[in-house]
Amino acid sequence: MIFVETKPSERLHPFVQSFWWMELDCGDEQNRFSERVLPDGSAEIIFHLGDKVSRIEEKNRLNPEPRFFIGQNTTHYDIAARGRVKMLGVKFYPHTASFLLRENAAPFNDSVIELQSLLGDDE
Numbered sequence: 001m002i003f004v005e006t007k008p009s010e011r012l013h014p015f016v017q018s019f020w021w022m023e024l025d026c027g028d029e030q031n032r033f034s035e036r037v038l039p040d041g042s043a044e045i046i047f048h049l050g051d052k053v054s055r056i057e058e059k060n061r062l063n064p065e066p067r068f069f070i071g072q073n074t075t076h077y078d079i080a081a082r083g084r085v086k087m088l089g090v091k092f093y094p095h096t097a098s099f100l101l102r103e104n105a106a107p108f109n110d111s112v113i114e115l116q117s118l119l120g121d122d123e
Contacts, residue, residue, distance in 0.1 A: 043094070053081045
């Protein structure tokens with residue numbers, strides 16, 4: 001696994017806590033990677049550039065994540081991956097989501113929202 005985290009420029013520092021890149025070769029269908037993600041109070045935008053990651057839901061059902069915005073988590077969640085995962089993330093401070101969305105971010109807590117639904121479709 002490759003995981004690289006970098007701090008933003010001084011200009012972005014008031015809004016962005018860090019940028020991160022992850023690459024992981026999970027192997028074939030039989031060798032699924034899983035991990036528990038703990039809440040840390042931050043919101044993120046994550047771009048899936050390789051095979052996608054899925055959330056593990058009730059009865060071990062896998063729900064593939066889109067390129068997404070994730071609200072602040074108040075509880076843990078489990079993820080699973082197969083194939084070659086490549087992700088780029090932008091980790092914001094807890095206060096940043098409300099500022100960027102220009103509305104109360106609390107309704108987005110514990111949610112995964114498709115970026116397109118937040119930002120609109122410019123196509």
